[in-house]
Amino acid sequence: MHISTTLRHRRQRLAELIDFPVILWSGSSNSRNFPANTFPFRPSSHFLYFAGIPLQNAAIRLESGKLQLFIDDPHPNSALWHGETPTREEIAAKIGADDARAIAELEHYLENAATIPVQDAATWTQQSQLLDRWLLPQQPPQGNDLELAKAIVSLRLTHDAAALLELRKAASVSVEAHKIGIAATATAKREAEIRAAMEAVIIGHNMTTAYTSIVTVHGEVLHNNHYHHSLQPGDLLLADVGAETETGWAADITRTWPVSGKFSSTQRDIYDIVLAAHDACIEKIAPGVEYGDIHLLAATVIAEGLVDLGILQGKPEDLVKMDLHALFFPHGIGHLLGLDVHDMEDLGDLAGYEEGRKRSDRFGLSYLRLNRPLRPGMLVTIEPGFYQVPGILNDPKIRDQYQYLVNWERLEQFADVRGIRIEDDVLVTETGSEVLTAALPNQASAIEELAMQAKI
Amino acid sequence: MHISTTLRHRRQRLAELIDFPVILWSGSSNSRNFPANTFPFRPSSHFLYFAGIPLQNAAIRLESGKLQLFIDDPHPNSALWHGETPTREEIAAKIGADDARAIAELEHYLENAATIPVQDAATWTQQSQLLDRWLLPQQPPQGNDLELAKAIVSLRLTHDAAALLELRKAASVSVEAHKIGIAATATAKREAEIRAAMEAVIIGHNMTTAYTSIVTVHGEVLHNNHYHHSLQPGDLLLADVGAETETGWAADITRTWPVSGKFSSTQRDIYDIVLAAHDACIEKIAPGVEYGDIHLLAATVIAEGLVDLGILQGKPEDLVKMDLHALFFPHGIGHLLGLDVHDMEDLGDLAGYEEGRKRSDRFGLSYLRLNRPLRPGMLVTIEPGFYQVPGILNDPKIRDQYQYLVNWERLEQFADVRGIRIEDDVLVTETGSEVLTAALPNQASAIEELAMQAKI
Numbered sequence: 001m002h003i004s005t006t007l008r009h010r011r012q013r014l015a016e017l018i019d020f021p022v023i024l025w026s027g028s029s030n031s032r033n034f035p036a037n038t039f040p041f042r043p044s045s046h047f048l049y050f051a052g053i054p055l056q057n058a059a060i061r062l063e064s065g066k067l068q069l070f071i072d073d074p075h076p077n078s079a080l081w082h083g084e085t086p087t088r089e090e091i092a093a094k095i096g097a098d099d100a101r102a103i104a105e106l107e108h109y110l111e112n113a114a115t116i117p118v119q120d121a122a123t124w125t126q127q128s129q130l131l132d133r134w135l136l137p138q139q140p141p142q143g144n145d146l147e148l149a150k151a152i153v154s155l156r157l158t159h160d161a162a163a164l165l166e167l168r169k170a171a172s173v174s175v176e177a178h179k180i181g182i183a184a185t186a187t188a189k190r191e192a193e194i195r196a197a198m199e200a201v202i203i204g205h206n207m208t209t210a211y212t213s214i215v216t217v218h219g220e221v222l223h224n225n226h227y228h229h230s231l232q233p234g235d236l237l238l239a240d241v242g243a244e245t246e247t248g249w250a251a252d253i254t255r256t257w258p259v260s261g262k263f264s265s266t267q268r269d270i271y272d273i274v275l276a277a278h279d280a281c282i283e284k285i286a287p288g289v290e291y292g293d294i295h296l297l298a299a300t301v302i303a304e305g306l307v308d309l310g311i312l313q314g315k316p317e318d319l320v321k322m323d324l325h326a327l328f329f330p331h332g333i334g335h336l337l338g339l340d341v342h343d344m345e346d347l348g349d350l351a352g353y354e355e356g357r358k359r360s361d362r363f364g365l366s367y368l369r370l371n372r373p374l375r376p377g378m379l380v381t382i383e384p385g386f387y388q389v390p391g392i393l394n395d396p397k398i399r400d401q402y403q404y405l406v407n408w409e410r411l412e413q414f415a416d417v418r419g420i421r422i423e424d425d426v427l428v429t430e431t432g433s434e435v436l437t438a439a440l441p442n443q444a445s446a447i448e449e450l451a452m453q454a455k456i
Numbered sequence: 457m458h459i460s461t462t463l464r465h466r467r468q469r470l471a472e473l474i475d476f477p478v479i480l481w482s483g484s485s486n487s488r489n490f491p492a493n494t495f496p497f498r499p500s501s502h503f504l505y506f507a508g509i510p511l512q513n514a515a516i517r518l519e520s521g522k523l524q525l526f527i528d529d530p531h532p533n534s535a536l537w538h539g540e541t542p543t544r545e546e547i548a549a550k551i552g553a554d555d556a557r558a559i560a561e562l563e564h565y566l567e568n569a570a571t572i573p574v575q576d577a578a579t580w581t582q583q584s585q586l587l588d589r590w591l592l593p594q595q596p597p598q599g600n601d602l603e604l605a606k607a608i609v610s611l612r613l614t615h616d617a618a619a620l621l622e623l624r625k626a627a628s629v630s631v632e633a634h635k636i637g638i639a640a641t642a643t644a645k646r647e648a649e650i651r652a653a654m655e656a657v658i659i660g661h662n663m664t665t666a667y668t669s670i671v672t673v674h675g676e677v678l679h680n681n682h683y684h685h686s687l688q689p690g691d692l693l694l695a696d697v698g699a700e701t702e703t704g705w706a707a708d709i710t711r712t713w714p715v716s717g718k719f720s721s722t723q724r725d726i727y728d729i730v731l732a733a734h735d736a737c738i739e740k741i742a743p744g745v746e747y748g749d750i751h752l753l754a755a756t757v758i759a760e761g762l763v764d765l766g767i768l769q770g771k772p773e774d775l776v777k778m779d780l781h782a783l784f785f786p787h788g789i790g791h792l793l794g795l796d797v798h799d800m801e802d803l804g805d806l807a808g809y810e811e812g813r814k815r816s817d818r819f820g821l822s823y824l825r826l827n828r829p830l831r832p833g834m835l836v837t838i839e840p841g842f843y844q845v846p847g848i849l850n851d852p853k854i855r856d857q858y859q860y861l862v863n864w865e866r867l868e869q870f871a872d873v874r875g876i877r878i879e880d881d882v883l884v885t886e887t888g889s890e891v892l893t894a895a896l897p898n899q900a901s902a903i904e905e906l907a908m909q910a911k912i
Binding site: 030031032033034035036037038039040042044045077079080081082083084119120121122125137138190192193195196197199200201202203204205206211212218221222223224225226227228248330339340341342344345346389390391392 | 486487488489490491492493494495496498500501533535536537538539540575576577578581593594646648649651652653655656657658659660661662667668674677678679680681682683684704786795796797798800801802845846847848
């Protein structure tokens with residue numbers, strides 16, 4: 001199917017939901033250390049959803065299913081520096097625009113238009129000036145902007161065939177990156193080398209990383225963006241790395257593997273608990289199921305496993321109610337995935353939370369990013385984990401509060417398990433689910449095999 | 457030498473040049489597609505020069521050689537997500553600060569302070585608000601801000617021992633990246649794969665690219681940031697890739713090599729002309745020499761070579777005066793290199809152009825980024841090139857204007873030479889120069905040997 005057909009379908013669906021015009025800006029690039037040295041350009045995801053291709057300094061106006069494109073033709077000198085670039089008319093034809101104009105003409109088409117602020121300051125300032133109201137990316141939308149945001153959420157929550165094609169590509173390249181990463185461990189001396197091997201797969205497919213990679217032997221630091229640690233034989237390496245296609249669709253995979261190629265018995269015990277939680281959650285995914293219940297299922301399986309190992313003491317269900325699982329699994333079971341790795345998180349919880357629901361302030365639930373009944377076409381991550389976070393486990397208040405529920409001496413025997421996470425991308429289907437990242441093994445023995453093959 | 461000693465020396469030198477207080481902000485990270493998904497943080501180079509390490513959301517105040525650090529202690533929850541991070545006092549000790557305070561206290565230390573605007577909008581807006589004057593990164597500095605900019609330029613124009621240590625590291629890793637890139641050509645099918653192999657070397661050393669890599673079989677597009685072309689046996693591949701160390705110091709290298717491992721005779725003819733220009737320029741580099749004359753030397757050697765090949769007709773010196781070289785070499789011979797790949801270009805031409813000099817509007821000179829007499833400790837690039845840019849060579853006005861000076865039929869025989877550039881990083885020494893990137897071969901036969909070794 002031609003891209004313009006998909007795009008036409010998307011805007012027709014939008015027109016069924018709202019009756020006012022919409023202008024979406026693509027955004028502009030951010031300067032790094034001087035104006036000409038910019039970070040890679042990344043268009044607004046809402047723009048990409050309706051315009052399909054990454055255009056810089058462009059806007060589209062949508063009304064009653066019609067698409068107007070606003071973009072300037074390339075500067076005459078541009079060919080010298082940037083090569084032949086398509087003209088406005090060529091772009092308009094490609095995306096099926098009904099009309100195409102210079103960006104300066106946008107000012108004549110602003111009336112009653114709703115929008116969503118773009119992340120870069122140059123663009124949201126421009127949006128604010130043109131539409132004559134403050135449009136700050138971190139501020140909740142109001143009025144028609146809120147209606148627009150809700151309409152877009154309802155479209156983007158479930159993925160059409162064109163989106164799934166891209167999401168599968170991102171998943172497939174990310175799977176390959178993880179396989180190469182595991183293999184690279186045999187010779188790598190530092191975390192940075194594993195990261196390099198993995199990101200090279202992504203770059204080599206002309207994709208980008210969808211987010212800053214986590215590649216670390218300190219998996220207990222949840223957002224660890226350092227790569228300087230050396231790899232020691234007893235370490236587990238946690239890699240959370242995902243690709244993004246040229247048109248912006250993301251994957252998000254985590255694997256944890258032993259640097260030596262072989263889990264210790266304590267590492268394997270915990271790994272198998274995390275995997276059991278992972279498998280139970282995926283098993284349960286189906287239309288109508290509450291994602292919040294999936295989270296609680298993971299919490300319960302982890303609590304059960306830790307009781308079995310003698311680390312926790314009590315009935316798993318009771319322990320979960322008291323947030324005991326969150327001592328070791330302090331984040332949510334996953335999130336929406338699409339054009340953004342945390343899909344539509346620029347809209348706060350508007351996408352993640354069903355209307356009328358709010359985040360819990362319970363320690364064990366406050367980080368849950370998705371709280372909706374699942375529907376066919378939704379893509380979510382399932383990413384249970386186990387972490388020994390010093391900031392949590394060494395907190396005297398926590399140790400005091402839970403002194404009879406945690407066997408701290410027993411826990412000390414698992415000191416070689418700092419952080420484990422297993423994350424896959426799961427599509428909700430009509431009858432259940434499909435794991436888009438299933439080509440990447442996650443059983444402990446299969447992971448060991450991948451690691452050991454590289455050693456031969 | 458401890459970093460704090462270098463930093464103290466730098467701010468003492470600054471204190472000799474100006475007698476007002478200075479506040480330099482580090483900057484903050486830019487959001488990519490949603491607030492939590494940011495581009496990698498890159499501090500302001502001026503901040504890095506005096507603070508030494510990449511601190512986010514920090515500011516330093518310099519007065520009479522004293523350093524005050526303003527940064528907030530990590531949030532108590534920060535350890536969970538980002539691990540243990542150093543406290544304000546630990547950072548202060550590391551960089552030799554005389555005093556350290558929370559960022560909110562900065563407002564009591566603003567009086568008469570000069571500054572330089574940072575690139576990210578959140579920070580330059582904050583700078584503007586606090587100092588109560590508009591500080592736009594693209595606007596020329598005025599008053600004390602201009603005096604400060606000139607003082608910093610005079611310091612950063614020549615590199616101290618600590619800077620050179622970092623610059624040599626960046627050069628060495630970039631050399632390795634190019635060697636791997638040449639070797640990767642044997643099996644690669646697309647430009648993206650060469651880029652991946654080269655950037656993996658940089659990432660693997662826990663460095664970043666100093667600028668968006670150019671890796672293309674269309675070298676005639678000067679700022680080509682696409683990587684989707686397939687590699688054909690007759691193609692030349694042009695790679696302009698450089699590393700940046702963790703504390704921000706850059707390298708900038710270009711090599712051009714044959715995809716097949718063997719230059720065609722026409723490719724080799726042109727390659728040898730570009731290399732002759734490159735070698736002649738480096739040969740001439742010494743204290744006191746005008747960089748503008750180096751540019752003209754490159755232009756003359758290229759014009760001579762093209763006359764010898766029968767592509768240009770006339771006396772080389774006359775052809776250069778008429779900008780004939782610029783038909784094929786439409787950019788400058790190079791630029792300053794340091795913390796920025798175009799060092800201090802955030803200050804416009806304040807660093808590149810000696811006081812009182814302005815850019816020429818001549819076609820053959822307008823892109824010259826550096827126009828100063830050379831001094832020991834300056835690091836510059838030397839990067840002559842030859843390009844067949846359709847936008848220039850197919851321009852009817854240009855073809856008409858130069859119809860008797862270019863042998864267009866002869867030129868057609870060189871159709872397999874779309875773009876060649878050879879770029880090295882050259883330090884001006886007391887007696888001449890030292891090529892920091894000399895470990896990477898540039899002779900045609902040596903390049904072929906590197907490429908052919910990989911094929912075996």
